[in-house]
Amino acid sequence: MTHPDPQLIEQALTAVGALRGSAVEHEERYRGLIDAAHPTHRAGATNLLHYLAVRQRDIRDLQRQLASLGLSSLGRLERCALSSLDAVLRALDALAGRPGTRPPGAYPTSFDSGESTLEDHARALLGEGRPGRQTRVMVTLPGDARKRDLKRLLEAGMDVARINCSKGDAGEWAGLIERLRSASRETGFACRVLCDIAGPNPRVSKIAGGPARVAIPASGGKPQLWLCKDLKELKKARAAARDAGADEVAAVGCTIPEVVDDLRPGHRVFYDDGRLGGTVKLVADGAALVEVDFAREGGVKLKPGKGLNFPDSELGIPPLTPKDLEDLDFIARRADMVGLSFVRAPSDVERLQAELASRGAAHLGLVLKIETTAAFRQLPRLLLTAMRSERVGVMLARGDMAVEMGFVRLAEVQEELLWLCEAALVPAIWATQVLESLNKTGVPTRGEVTDAAMSSRAECVMLNQGENIVATVDFVVDVLQRMHEHQDKKRALMRPLSVSRLD
Known part of the structure; x- marks a missing residue:
């Protein structure tokens, strides 16, 4: 031996x-x-x-x-x-x-108490859930969702309704929540309400000069564009940067002009969920000249309202906009939890906690949306700060993370996010484009089915609104129920396999 x-x-x-x-x-x-x-x-x-x-x-x-x-x-x-x-x-x-x-x-x-405490925290934030699956289903609702459609979603398995406060207004949201509460009473299925405040989300405001479509030429040259605090001051910036040969390129304004002050040469800039990306070449007189490194095949049309990402820049902008503060007045009265968008630092969390307390709403659930490089780097501190509140969760906003960190790193980063949430005994929400093809076209892709199965490792999975949302909820519930038999977080569960028999 x-x-x-x-x-x-x-x-x-x-x-x-x-x-x-x-x-x-x-x-x-x-x-x-x-x-x-x-x-x-x-x-x-x-x-x-x-x-x-x-x-x-x-x-x-x-x-x-x-x-x-x-x-x-x-x-x-x-x-x-x-x-x-x-x-x-x-x-x-x-x-x-x-x-x-x-x-x-x-x-x-202990192993047992850690498991039960995490589930207690998930119930406190997200509700009881349904038999046969540990992972709840969250659905982003359009403001005009009808009561009969809400009943169908509840019957299909929706546990949490998400309202995106960057769209609509308090009157629209109030009507939606009233219809949802009524549908919940009639079906007997409870449903929590998450309201996502918009946060300081920089977007394109206006476009001036140059071509509206940006494409990488076949010659391999790199086009340029200006990002300006105020398009009226573009002439000054062009004069200051005349040697850069950037007189006739397009210029775009930003809905949060102050971000331009925080840009430095070498910082990356992404447009419209990463469909176009570039690097700041120089900064002059309230404008930054961006050299485009890549653009989607066929070019990218510049449009107002499209998002901008600045993964390398420390943006000195407040975590809550005036609109957010106004929306919090409504959320404090009508919602079950609030999502903090574009959180970057522990002080951002503290500010929201203070605003909720001042409205008598410290009891609301607090969901940190991790969607920036800065937030990921500070995740342990963000978690520990958020855990001063009674009900806490983390949303893995993988779309913005993929833009800021790169798709190559996304799989690694989402794993680390899940690990740290589990260690903190804080529920995680798996979000962004889950079963998007099924939702929009009625047919899923093989890759997104695997992605949906991976979501069973979180306490909740979020689906966007779409033409086939009821069928998508049905589908993801089926997947989650099946995976519940096989997987508990990182641990494979060894139930009997019918395929294991030889006779």
Whole structure:
């Protein structure tokens, strides 16, 4: 009989013990963040700090050693970081012939309590959900949705209704919510309401001069365009940049002119969900000259109202616009939760929390929409700040993230977002273009079916409005119910497989 190598066991004990020490040290170092959290979230805040300490190290070699010893390789410690480390240490003690030498510890979460606490938080924010699936379904509703259509959505499986406050007004939203509440009573299906405030979302305001369509010429040259605080001042900018040969190129204004002040040479600029992208070449007199690096085949037409992204720029703009503050007056009275769009820093979260408290609405659920590079980089701090509120969630707004970070990084980034939310015991919402082809055309693509199956790892999946939205809800509910039998977050569930039989 072959026995484990004692030296390997001792090496693993030392390495796992060091991880445990760093987790405890991290907790003590940031004790103030735990104490500031709402009592409901203190266990999650503590566990998040433990998890972050472990993830600051590269433990891949240690994982291989533990697996070779037949032990947990620490690949699923999100919900219970410290207790998972101690479970491995006790197993290593037993292999080293020293069982029972490690006294049981006090943990913020265990495997069971972490799972149940996360589900408690999901229920508090998103509602009870439906039997047979853990993942709720959220649907973005048009302002003119009819009551009979809302009843069909509820019967198909809608658990949360989303209102996009960048469209419509308070009167329209009030009528929609009234019809939804009535449909909910008549069908017997409860439905929470999320109102997304628009936030400081820079868009194209006006266009002047030059061609309205921008395309990369066959010669391979790079076209240019101006981004201006005020198109009336374009002549000054052109005069200051005459040597750049940019006199006759198109110029666009921005709905938030102040962002131009924060641009620097080398910063990237994206237009219309990344259909066109470029780099700031120079900044002069309230305008930035952008050299276009790529554009969709056939060119991209410049239009007012299209979005602008600035992933490299630290934008010194307030997190809440005057319209947002006005919309919060309505949301505080009528909604169940509020979505904070284009959050960038913990101070943005604090500002929203203060505004809700001033309206007597601190009880509302708070959903952080992670859609910028800045938000992703600050996610742990954003989570810990948001956890001062009683009900908290995170929306993975993957469309803007893909634009800002690149499609190559999207799969990696969405995984990390899910891991950190689970470690914080905060529900996650999987969003942006889920089953978009099915919703618009009635036929899904193979790729988006896989994407829908991946959404079962979140506590909620969001669908956009579309011509086939009821059928899309039916479809995603079927997928979620099937995946519920096979997958729990990162853990595969080994139910019996009919295909496993040979006779």
